[in-house]
Amino acid sequence: MQLDDATPDQLQALEARLAADHQAFVDRGLALDLTRGKPSAEQLTLSDALDGILQGDYRAGDGTDTRNYGGLDGLPEARRLGAALMGVDAGDVLVGGNSSLTLMYQAMLVAHRFGLAGPDSAWSRQGTVKVLCPVPGYDRHFTVCEQLGIEMVTVDMTAGGPDMDRVEALLAADPSIKAMWCVPKYSNPTGVVYSDATVERIAGLGRIAGEGFRVFWDNAYAVHDLRGFRPLASISEACARQGTQDSVLQFGSTSKITHAGSGVAFMAASALNLGGFKRFLNACTIGPDKVNQLRTVRLLPDRDALMAHMQRHAEVLAPRFKVVLDTLDAHFADSDLGRWERPDGGYFVSFDTRPGVASAAVALAAAAGVKLTPAGATFPHGHDPLDRNIRIAPSVPTLPELEVAMQVFVTCVKLASVRAALAG
Ligand code: PMP
Numbered sequence: 513m514q515l516d517d518a519t520p521d522q523l524q525a526l527e528a529r530l531a532a533d534h535q536a537f538v539d540r541g542l543a544l545d546l547t548r549g550k551p552s553a554e555q556l557t558l559s560d561a562l563d564g565i566l567q568g569d570y571r572a573g574d575g576t577d578t579r580n581y582g583g584l585d586g587l588p589e590a591r592r593l594g595a596a597l598m599g600v601d602a603g604d605v606l607v608g609g610n611s612s613l614t615l616m617y618q619a620m621l622v623a624h625r626f627g628l629a630g631p632d633s634a635w636s637r638q639g640t641v642k643v644l645c646p647v648p649g650y651d652r653h654f655t656v657c658e659q660l661g662i663e664m665v666t667v668d669m670t671a672g673g674p675d676m677d678r679v680e681a682l683l684a685a686d687p688s689i690k691a692m693w694c695v696p697k698y699s700n701p702t703g704v705v706y707s708d709a710t711v712e713r714i715a716g717l718g719r720i721a722g723e724g725f726r727v728f729w730d731n732a733y734a735v736h737d738l739r740g741f742r743p744l745a746s747i748s749e750a751c752a753r754q755g756t757q758d759s760v761l762q763f764g765s766t767s768k769i770t771h772a773g774s775g776v777a778f779m780a781a782s783a784l785n786l787g788g789f790k791r792f793l794n795a796c797t798i799g800p801d802k803v804n805q806l807r808t809v810r811l812l813p814d815r816d817a818l819m820a821h822m823q824r825h826a827e828v829l830a831p832r833f834k835v836v837l838d839t840l841d842a843h844f845a846d847s848d849l850g851r852w853e854r855p856d857g858g859y860f861v862s863f864d865t866r867p868g869v870a871s872a873a874v875a876l877a878a879a880a881g882v883k884l885t886p887a888g889a890t891f892p893h894g895h896d897p898l899d900r901n902i903r904i905a906p907s908v909p910t911l912p913e914l915e916v917a918m919q920v921f922v923t924c925v926k927l928a929s930v931r932a933a934l935a936g
Pocket of ligand 1: 549610614695
């Protein structure tokens, strides 16, 4: 279907037909949810062996009694798991609690308020603070900035990662830009994996940017491949080559590997950054939940175990992504109604409608009982200037539910597009 070629009469006829299809969905009283990217119960069950896995043996490899206080860096074996997950040295890893988002929030707070390299390095002492946000991006990254009163500067995503010409030009021109968010593998929501050239250029940003600049490298989907492991160029090695080790903070977690609410989070950084972070952390906690760290390591003792486990996740997730992509292909291939990515991993399919259509499509879907992430959520302050990006999260519904939800989705996108064309 090419809306741009349709006559007003054809548009009217189409609108009537689609409105009837939509009403038929409304009448079914559906209650389906394609919003948050969380694992399905079937995926969570893959890690149920966590329960009781310690069998009363709470001793870590070095003899630590994990039930007690202490161990701010995390258990050595948990640091090794984080290292295997993120492709870094275990000595550079700090193991936190159940959420990498917490570590990211805390790291940004420290950089802003206390200074990772001592009080004089605090961003807040240097006037206005801005952060680069590739868009569409992860809404919770934006919320962190919003809450800390940090300005967000958007940069478009391309097929190889953020638009690096723009990133470099912005950083060279504006020393008040202090950080950049990155989801380098299966980016939320576009599914893009940063190219080797992008990774190399990001490692070089520390030499272009002003004092105290940090990349927040949120590698949330490091091993979340649907079709076999896809390597990501090592940002640590690129930084080592370029002498910019202090400019990148890396994050990851087992939230979407084991049980999402009781995963283990990791941060990897240079000694300078970890030192600054731990001065803060030491005031917050006497130590993380090492019992959970030990349970997690017993379930996933090495990289082979981790990859075998992720293969089982892929077997659950891949058919769901196939339903989404097959439905989009069947309805929108060769049309001017939308564009989307074909991710090989992660949790999302990012769909761009024609400009000015996304919020109407999301509202129509809600009326038909299909919840979608609010249009605009993938942009700072919830504002998509072109009102066109919709994030589809297919992990939770069953396959039959997803089939129906996607039929509703395509109907709503078509109806909203036709109405916009009639109005415009
Ligand atoms: N980063 C990204 C890019 C995510 O998509 C998510 C989960 N939706 C998180 C971080 C949250 O991770 P955690 O559970 O470790 O806080």
